[in-house]
Amino acid sequence: MLQIFSPVLRRSLTACMIATPCALGAVGIFASPDVHAAPPIKIMVIEPMSGPQSSTMEASAKNLQYAVKRDNDAGGVLGSKIDLQFCDDKFSPKDGKDCLDRAIGSDTHFVMQGIGANVTLTLVDAIEKYNARNPGKELILINWAGLDEEMTGKYCSFWHFRTDGHIGMKMKAAVLSLEPSVKRVYLINMDYSMGQNADAATRRLLKQYRPDIQIVGSELHPPNRVQDFTPYVAKIKAAKPDVILTANIGTDLSRLIRAGNDIGLDARWYTVYASQHGQVTTIGAKGVGKVYQASDSIMSMNNPVIDKLVEQSRTDGYGDFESVRLYRGYLFLTYAIRDAKTTQPLSVAKAIEKTTVSIGDYKATMRASDHQAQLPMNLSVVTADAKFKQEGTPWGFKLLKSFPADEMTEPTDCKMKRPPGA
Amino acid sequence: MQTLALGLFNGISYGMLLFLMAAGLTLVLSMLGMLNFAHPAFYMLGAYFSYTFAQLLGLGYWCGLFAAPLCCALIGGLVERYLLRRVIQFGILGPLLLTFGLGIVIVESVTLLWGKHSVPYAVPASLDFTLFSLYGIDYSAYRAFTLVVTIAVLGVLYGLLKGTRIGTTVRASLSHPEMVNALGHNLPRLRTNVFALGSALAGLAGALSGNIIGTEPGMAAQLGGILMIVVVVGGLGSLAGAFVSALLIGILQTLTVSTPLSWSDFLTPLQHVLSGIATNEALTQPVSRFAPLVPFAIVIVVLAIRPRGLMGRRN
Numbered sequence: 001m002l003q004i005f006s007p008v009l010r011r012s013l014t015a016c017m018i019a020t021p022c023a024l025g026a027v028g029i030f031a032s033p034d035v036h037a038a039p040p041i042k043i044m045v046i047e048p049m050s051g052p053q054s055s056t057m058e059a060s061a062k063n064l065q066y067a068v069k070r071d072n073d074a075g076g077v078l079g080s081k082i083d084l085q086f087c088d089d090k091f092s093p094k095d096g097k098d099c100l101d102r103a104i105g106s107d108t109h110f111v112m113q114g115i116g117a118n119v120t121l122t123l124v125d126a127i128e129k130y131n132a133r134n135p136g137k138e139l140i141l142i143n144w145a146g147l148d149e150e151m152t153g154k155y156c157s158f159w160h161f162r163t164d165g166h167i168g169m170k171m172k173a174a175v176l177s178l179e180p181s182v183k184r185v186y187l188i189n190m191d192y193s194m195g196q197n198a199d200a201a202t203r204r205l206l207k208q209y210r211p212d213i214q215i216v217g218s219e220l221h222p223p224n225r226v227q228d229f230t231p232y233v234a235k236i237k238a239a240k241p242d243v244i245l246t247a248n249i250g251t252d253l254s255r256l257i258r259a260g261n262d263i264g265l266d267a268r269w270y271t272v273y274a275s276q277h278g279q280v281t282t283i284g285a286k287g288v289g290k291v292y293q294a295s296d297s298i299m300s301m302n303n304p305v306i307d308k309l310v311e312q313s314r315t316d317g318y319g320d321f322e323s324v325r326l327y328r329g330y331l332f333l334t335y336a337i338r339d340a341k342t343t344q345p346l347s348v349a350k351a352i353e354k355t356t357v358s359i360g361d362y363k364a365t366m367r368a369s370d371h372q373a374q375l376p377m378n379l380s381v382v383t384a385d386a387k388f389k390q391e392g393t394p395w396g397f398k399l400l401k402s403f404p405a406d407e408m409t410e411p412t413d414c415k416m417k418r419p420p421g422a
Numbered sequence: 423m424q425t426l427a428l429g430l431f432n433g434i435s436y437g438m439l440l441f442l443m444a445a446g447l448t449l450v451l452s453m454l455g456m457l458n459f460a461h462p463a464f465y466m467l468g469a470y471f472s473y474t475f476a477q478l479l480g481l482g483y484w485c486g487l488f489a490a491p492l493c494c495a496l497i498g499g500l501v502e503r504y505l506l507r508r509v510i511q512f513g514i515l516g517p518l519l520l521t522f523g524l525g526i527v528i529v530e531s532v533t534l535l536w537g538k539h540s541v542p543y544a545v546p547a548s549l550d551f552t553l554f555s556l557y558g559i560d561y562s563a564y565r566a567f568t569l570v571v572t573i574a575v576l577g578v579l580y581g582l583l584k585g586t587r588i589g590t591t592v593r594a595s596l597s598h599p600e601m602v603n604a605l606g607h608n609l610p611r612l613r614t615n616v617f618a619l620g621s622a623l624a625g626l627a628g629a630l631s632g633n634i635i636g637t638e639p640g641m642a643a644q645l646g647g648i649l650m651i652v653v654v655v656g657g658l659g660s661l662a663g664a665f666v667s668a669l670l671i672g673i674l675q676t677l678t679v680s681t682p683l684s685w686s687d688f689l690t691p692l693q694h695v696l697s698g699i700a701t702n703e704a705l706t707q708p709v710s711r712f713a714p715l716v717p718f719a720i721v722i723v724v725l726a727i728r729p730r731g732l733m734g735r736r737n
Contacts, residue, residue: 033698055538123728191711221679225714227635227644230432231679234559235710251540264552264560278539282636326457 002036010012036046041076041343043068046099046123047115051086056250057115059277059319060326061086066318067127067327077334078341090116093122100126103139109311109345110333114145114164114326117193121151124160126374129343131159131419138345138419140352142212144329147247148197149410152372156414158422159345161352163329164362165296167194167247167272168201169408173377174245174270174294175205177401184216186241186267188232190223190252198247198272216241223252229259237265249273254282261286268292274382275299275397277322280390283382288395290381295363297323298380298397305360310388320390328364331357332373346421365405374405428559429677433564437672438572439631439731443645444652444664445576446623452596452659453616454506461624462646463528468625469632469641470532473543483546490629491622498621503615525642533639539549540638568630575626592616596659651721657734666732671717678713685709 031051045064047057058195076082085108087099097117103111120143124410131138141160143151147167169348178185187202189195199218206213216239219232226232233256236244244267248256251297253273259282274283274293283291299310299322310321321327336351337343353368364375379401386396447461468490476486490590501524509516553563583589595602595612601706603609628641635641654669656663724731 055540058538132517156709219708220711222712222714224640227648228432228436230436231429231676231713234428234432235680235682237559238557251636251638254540258634258636262560262562262565264555278638281542282540284542284544 011081015400038076038078038080039111039335040081041078042083042103042106043086043108043110043112043330044085044087044099044103044108045113046087046089046096046103046113046119048091049086050090053091053115053250055278056276058100059322062319063313063321064326064330066313066316067330071334075336080343082334089113089116089119091119093119097126098125100139104130108241109137109139109343110142110348111139112142112144112326112329112333114143114329117146117148117151118275120146120148120160121155122397124151124157127159128157135419136344136346138349140333140345140349142329142333144326146194148193149201150197152370153413156370156412158416158418159349159372161332161349161366161373163332163366163373164325165375165377165408166372166410167198168205168410169377170272170294170296171198171202171245171247172205172209172410173337173379173403174272174292174406175202175209176403176407177292177294178210178213178243178270182210182242184239184241184243185213186216186236186239186244187218188236188244188246188248188256189218190222190248191220192223194249195220195247197225197314198364202245221252223248226252226255229256230263232256233260233263233265236260236267241267243268243270245270249276252281257283257287257291270294275380275390277320277391280393280395280397281380285395287382288384289381292400293380293397294377295323295380296325296328296375296377298378298399299323299390300396300398301362301378302387302399303360303362306362307387309359320388322390324359324362327407328359328373328375331359332364332366346419350422363405367409370412370416372412374409376405377408379403426677427556429680430673431556431561432680433673433676434669435569435672436676438569438576439627439670440652440672441665441668442576442627442630443624443649444656444668445579445661446620446627447649447653448656448659448661448664449623450617450620451653452661453592454502454510454517454613455502456506456510456514456521457650457653457658458617458620459646460501460525460528461520461521461620462642462649463485463525463582464531464621464624465496465628465645466637466639466642467497467528468494468628469543469637470536470541470628471559471625472629472632474536476546477542478542483548487626487629494625494628495618496623499614499618501621502617506617507610525646529639529642536639538639540636543633543637545633559593565634571626571630575623579623613690621671648717651717655721655724655731657731659735660731660733663731663733667720671720674714674720675713675716678716683708683709 048054049057068082072081087102089096089099100123113123123141127139127141143160143162145164149166149168152162167276187199189199258271269291271293272295274291275298313321332352332355333357335357336348340351353366356363356365363374367374378399380397380399382395383398384394386398391394443465447458450458469491472486472490475481475489476483505520506517509520518667549564549567551563552560554561591607599609652668653664656667
């Protein structure tokens with residue numbers, strides 16, 4: 001193609017084409033900031049970024065990006081910037097393992113995961129095996145949302161840290177906040193590991209703390225399959241409970257509550273996941289004063305530091321901070337890196353074991369015996385009276401009661417195998 | 423008795439809704455000879471369009487209810503005219519793959535346009551009251567309205583197919599397309615219209631039920647499985663079969679949820695023979711725990727015993 005140009009022009013063009021990149025390169029070398037800057041601290045978040053479970057993660061991802069941006073703007077951690085990567089595990093253990101391999105390949109040592117107990121347990125297993133064979137290059141898993149009790153019980157691992165209360169702790173808050181006048185209770189949960197855990201934990205806790213309460217019925221339904229909950233809520237209404245306890249999540253929760261509203265079910269709902277993105281919109285006006293939540297945090301925490309974070313996140317365009325769940329997991333990691341003064345995984349893991357995270361007055365401490373965070377649990381209710389309303393609706397969650405961490409603590413049967421040097 | 427009455431009522435309204443969706447699919451299957459994998463996606467589009475017209479554009483629920491099926495019909499017609507017609511020549515696989523991919527594209531487009539979360543498609547205030555109360559359970563007027571509309575639409579469809587000239591032409595072209603073509607009827611246009619009608623039926627079902635069961639991008643995938651089961655159990659290509667199987671599945675599934683029986687209760691008559699087994703922990707599980715798996719159990723039984731479906735033709 002160059003034949004169309006005259007020889008002189010051709011030579012000048014060629015010369016230009018060689019000279020320009022060299023010049024740019026030279027400028028680049030001089031213009032590049034700190035050639036000796038500390039390497040970034042890489043964190044990989046392995047979650048369903050696509051598919052039906054991804055809507056929760058979309059909003060939480062923005063929350064985490066905001067937290068990382070604030071830290072990076074303030075100089076990073078130990079002088080290094082945080083490099084946050086997201087990997088889509090499509091809610092399947094196989095893709096979760098692929099993401100883990102990608103983390104290993106990109107020299108990432110800190111992994112965060114929470115949605116999907118099936119993925120969590122696969123990752124814990126893979127990480128244990130990898131860490132045993134690669135001392136000095138281990139990976140740490142921060143589990144910020146998986147609630148099965150066995151993850152810090154039977155399946156506990158030195159390299160796994162759970163930064164949220166498990167389902168037993170959350171149900172304990174729900175059970176302890178039931179008034180003495182509540183005598184009849186109905187349990188309905190999704191038929192998979194977390195739902196079965198919730199069912200078993202609720203029964204255990206009711207027997208322990210409220211033996212006067214009668215469980216008038218319990219139901220386990222296939223998760224994400226039920227379109228119309230009318231027959232289920234008809235059964236619930238026939239049993240005449242005062243309170244319905246459920247750990248349902250996502251569409252299974254909103255459809256359940258909506259069906260209950262449709263048939264005139266008058267009981268109160270004690271849930272675990274009602275404040276997630278999209279739920280308040282679907283629950284609607286009929287949920288006000290009737291839908292409660294036992295959880296680690298909500299938007300309006302009556303805590304000036306958290307309030308400020310929520311407001312700034314909104315104004316800076318990073319959306320609603322529905323809860324500090326993911327943020328707290330991230331804080332456990334960054335606090336530990338600062339305390340250990342290194343990013344060496346073993347030292348960081350040992351530091352996380354002794355870490356207490358604080359956001360204003362809010363504190364959460366890691367328990368070394370099973371790597372389960374000890375934190376306060378809260379009971380909240382849907383109301384038009386909340387400080388922060390969710391998703392543009394006139395409703396939000398308001399704190400009713402706060403249980404301190406030492407009241408929420410639960411025993412564990414973890415027999416942790418500690419690696420050499422830990 | 424209470425359980426039975428409740429189960430029947432709920433089962434019938436759920437079954438009618440399934441039939442409304444399956445009718446469109448069966449029509450397209452008999453006429454065009456292909457299974458439209460994008461049918462659940464049109465159902466989802468119907469719900470989203472109705473939400474958009476009713477609430478986002480503020481035109482009211484009734485406008486949404488009319489506009490949504492029309493929009494779905496338009497899209498369906500365009501899909502048939504410009505996409506499906508080109509791949510029909512490739513045998514069965516062409517339209518199958520096309521509609522499968524189309525379904526994925528539609529779902530992702532909905533996610534892009536309306537977001538990943540569920541949208542607040544609401545029941546209209548004019549119908550949001552309790553019509554009657556049976557054994558302590560309130561039945562909302564809106565559910566009764568959905569049932570009435572479904573029956574009316576299906577009645578009109580039946581009348582169209584059996585009573586009018588165009589219905590006769592459609593029925594003739596199901597079995598003798600070349601003859602109908604030779605007699606001068608515009609067969610390609612007829613096919614486009616039937617596909618559009620099928621999509622409109624799916625859209626109507628979405629518009630009617632989206633506000634009861636929630637409108638979110640995952641609704642198409644959840645329904646797709648059940649829809650295929652309804653059509654297969656009824657017999658591929660049989661409208662009456664689809665009706666029977668939709669009601670059967672709806673009623674059986676609802677009754678299974680409502681019953682407090684467990685598996686061991688079914689084995690009580692055989693207790694003497696199976697004395698140890700009946701008290702096994704797995705068998706004391708309530709049957710209701712497996713209720714949404716009832717359609718799958720039905721399809722396995724039907725395919726094993728009568729593969730052409732309840733009323734399908736031996737092909």
